[in-house]
Amino acid sequence: MATSKLASGLDQSSHSVLSVQHLISKQHISSVPQQFVRLDQEPLASAFSASLPTIPTIDMNQLLSDEAGADSNEVEKLFSVCKEWGLFQLVNHGVSDSLLEKLKQDTEGFFQLPLDEKVKYRKPDDFEGYGNHILSDDQKLDWGDRFYMVTNPVHKRKPHLFPELPSSLRSTLESYIEELQKISIKLLGLLAIGLKVEPREVVELFEDGMQSMRIGYYPPCPQPELVMGISAHTDGTGITILNQVNGVNGLQLKKDGVWIPVNALSNALLVNIGDVLEIMSNGIYKSVEHRARVNCKEERISIAMFFYPKFESEISPLTSLTNPNNPPLFKRIGMENYLKGFFSHLVTGKSHLEHLRIKH
Numbered sequence: 611m612a613t614s615k616l617a618s619g620l621d622q623s624s625h626s627v628l629s630v631q632h633l634i635s636k637q638h639i640s641s642v643p644q645q646f647v648r649l650d651q652e653p654l655a656s657a658f659s660a661s662l663p664t665i666p667t668i669d670m671n672q673l674l675s676d677e678a679g680a681d682s683n684e685v686e687k688l689f690s691v692c693k694e695w696g697l698f699q700l701v702n703h704g705v706s707d708s709l710l711e712k713l714k715q716d717t718e719g720f721f722q723l724p725l726d727e728k729v730k731y732r733k734p735d736d737f738e739g740y741g742n743h744i745l746s747d748d749q750k751l752d753w754g755d756r757f758y759m760v761t762n763p764v765h766k767r768k769p770h771l772f773p774e775l776p777s778s779l780r781s782t783l784e785s786y787i788e789e790l791q792k793i794s795i796k797l798l799g800l801l802a803i804g805l806k807v808e809p810r811e812v813v814e815l816f817e818d819g820m821q822s823m824r825i826g827y828y829p830p831c832p833q834p835e836l837v838m839g840i841s842a843h844t845d846g847t848g849i850t851i852l853n854q855v856n857g858v859n860g861l862q863l864k865k866d867g868v869w870i871p872v873n874a875l876s877n878a879l880l881v882n883i884g885d886v887l888e889i890m891s892n893g894i895y896k897s898v899e900h901r902a903r904v905n906c907k908e909e910r911i912s913i914a915m916f917f918y919p920k921f922e923s924e925i926s927p928l929t930s931l932t933n934p935n936n937p938p939l940f941k942r943i944g945m946e947n948y949l950k951g952f953f954s955h956l957v958t959g960k961s962h963l964e965h966l967r968i969k970h
């Protein structure tokens with residue numbers, strides 16, 4: 611790759627942007643380049659922000675003590691939040707402050723590497739790895755860089771990605787993934803109980819399931835109101851756990867047709883329901899539409915961990931939830947085809963969930 615182009619954050623083959631971070635660090639940009647201007651985005655309900663509802667908080671300690679016989683109603687709250695909101699902030703989740711601090715340092719350190727170090731984690735036409743993937747010259751771009759990789763099953767990890775990360779980041783991520791796997795399985799088991807199905811029916815699909823991670827880096831932007839950090843979408847997962855690693859808020863969710871900012875507590879993890887759980891619950895749990903905005907002062911780093919069922923599984927509404935009076939709302943589909951469909955819909959901005967919906 612030609613060094614001058616690379617240093618300026620541009621891709622070799624076109625004028626497309628490989629890294630927003632490096633594009634703006636080489637130039638003193640006071641207005642946003644046209645490729646990033648998104649006048650098509652729905653505004654935040656900011657005019658009424660004083661009366662906007664706050665994102666519900668779920669306490670993991672209380673969930674666990676409810677399970678052990680206490681009666682704090684936290685489990686009931688979890689069910690109702692997942693039906694009404696599809697997103698909550700999880701506190702007392704058990705991931706230690708020291709691990710979260712290490713994760714912050716190591717991810718910050720990664721994005722501070724020179725661009726030619728980071729492009730080693732990138733291969734042409736591979737959706738995984740570092741940087742942006744541009745499909746057409748007139749495509750509108752998000753204001754952020756990302757590093758996306760499959761992390762589980764371990765044999766699906768690409769040799770030039772996870773195994774080649776700087777050793778400190780790699781071992782921190784290993785510990786972090788292990789913690790989040792435990793949290794995800796616990797939450798999925800409880801969510802099964804909320805559906806009145808055997809926890810195993812849900813949990814065994816996700817144990818050693820497909821998992822991936824998107825580390826997002828959003829540089830400060832001179833005109834944040836004109837751009838989008840990540841465009842509105844739902845996740846294809848069972849659940850997603852998002853960590854706003856350096857404590858900078860930016861996530862927004864759509865509730866009852868209105869965009870609401872997520873002002874998370876420090877060190878809380880943000881958990882959202884994805885399309886797979888909406889399908890499995892036959893529409894009871896809601897896969898929430900969300901997006902991320904950026905700001906003019908601070909960089910923002912987030913890590914989203916995506917939890918899917920096993921590759922070899924089939925996704926459909928749980929049979930114990932459907933009957934002639936309550937017919938399945940979604941088609942049955944094998945995981946591999948599901949993933950192909952999800953990612954091709956993501957590219958076109960259309961809803962994969964709607965595509966799978968049965969028209970009764």
Ligand SMILES: O=C(O)CCC(=O)C(=O)O
Binds near residue numbers: 824852860900901912
């Ligand atoms: O960075 C964020 O806040 C959102 C990330 C996200 O929605 C995603 O990676 O799918």
